[in-house]
Amino acid sequence: MSRVFQVQAGSPASRSRRPGPSPPSQRSPWSERSDDSANRGRIVAGYLSPHPPHLIYAENPPQNEPRSHGGWDVMRWGYEELRRRMSARARPDVLIVHAPHWITMVGHHVNCVPNPRGISVEPIFPNLFRYHYDFRTDVELAEAILGEADGLGLVTSAMREPDVRVDYATIGALHLVNPAWDIPVVSISANNNPYFYSDASLDEMEVLGEATRRAVERTGRRAVLLASNSLSHLHWDVEPDLPEDMSREHPYNQHQYEWDMRLLQAVREGPTSRLRTLIGEHIEQTESETKAGSLTWLLSAMGWPDLAGDVLAYGTVIGTGNAVVEWMPRG
Template sequence: MARVFQLPVTTGRTAIAAPAVVGSTDRPRPGIAAGYLAPHPPHLIYAENPPQNEPRSTGGWEVLRWAYAELRRRLTRLRPDVLVVHAPHWITMVGHHVNCVPNPRGVSVEPIFPHLFRYHYNMTTDVELAETIADCAAEAGLVTSKLREPGVRVDYATIGALHLANPSWDIPVVSLSANNNPYFYAEAALDEMEVLGAATRRAIETTGRRAVLLASNSLSHLHWDVEADLPEDMSREHPFSHHQYQWDIRLLDLVRTGPTRAVADFVPQHIAQTASETKAGSLTWLLAALDWPAIPGDVLGYGTIIGTGNAVVEWVPEEFSDV
């Protein structure tokens, strides 16, 4: 976010009283149990043919869909209280917004691919955690807003990541906006997303939640401007260019070897070379919320969609690795 919209970032904060933990003694340990790079192209939901989505398909993009199937299997084992997602298509020009509406529901239509994505959504927000994230971010010096408009229309990137991770929608969610001033102000950087990630972690700890985080970013993001007659025709699917593919693999090689700080340091180069969607900050937010663990990520799958690079990746902090 441009510095003109940023308050001075502070390191301290006013303590927020944590609620008493109620439940059995075998309640799963609170904290961030895992983080996932969880790309959102509408083609993946289209190919799955869920009942919530009106268009019907004959399949396609199986490698990425199988990667999400493995993510879902692991998510079941993690038993989170809440899924927290940061997505690049809820664009807010001033500040970071947090959806605090208890039950957003409606129809979301992808504006470029309305023939692929007309999705009927009905989600439950963890309002206490949402408000606490906003409070912690504001205390850290970020311009923030608590969205309370009941008729809010949820963007397809938020829905895409949440559906592909948990199509039963039986886990409460919190969704965060992308302050996309980096697309308009060249001097802006990703450091603000680090502050938001740390604030997200503090809020999760304060409320005693067990959370899984979803960063809804694609990687390389140059793509075709003409679609095949049959969108799921996989004979037409390949990287936009060898250059983009090479840079995606360089990033994923760093992911697979760790530590996460090395990944974050490489992200600006990757953005410059590939117009990467990580410019919206979701991946940086995720790694900062995980507190930069010195661990490799587990790449569950990589594939292209209309030429863009997409990877499903898992990071599990060491204290949760025995789950």
């Protein structure tokens, strides 16, 4: 359970929770770069990368305890294509993930633990997802994001609890994008006020996106962004005897499916600025998981580029709509 800090944005109390650079043993391998490195810091790609635990369960990786007979193949093929594209390009320095299930009720938290290790359990599907993780955090970039967000007026906190249990939405997206776990990570919480206040907007996520972009540029990172959320999010409440029984897998209803297609058609046509309004409409119509703000954060960090997204896969998991989408900046 993440700790909640009730402090005002930019206050001395908020800043005191981010005490300067990390000790030398915990600093990022990029800490000693020359000033010229800042000139190449940029976001090299953004991916809508949903996290259903079923996809990892279906792959049977050694880190996950439960075993399966496969399933959800088209979605998993989409992730295979994503990984192929990443490996064909210059290797990114860091993966930055915003996930809807690291829920913080006050402000935006960033994981600053240098080497998170433990087991992540999906609370609804512990029969499918009990995953042993061990990865590296780019602490310098994490602290830079906190500093930029604080400077833009957001309430922020650094997560430094070494025994923090990392949520399954963070782990799910990171595994599916990079199962080798050989790229450092920055993970950001979801301030889930939108789940509880009907008048909440996604404007704050745009500010967080801007803070993320500034931090990436200032630290000279080549970053890939991951928005770990599904689309339509109504789902079944009874699991089949065989969870991977694909004869039971289909959209929750036609209305949910049609709105997913409406959003994805706008993604495929571009530009991303069309999505500013459409994301909110899609949330109202489908209870979309994008209400946690991950997709808005990603597109804002990329500057709402004049681009079409490349939809690599679409599929349902327990009735929810899920798409793997790539946005690749020009140049």
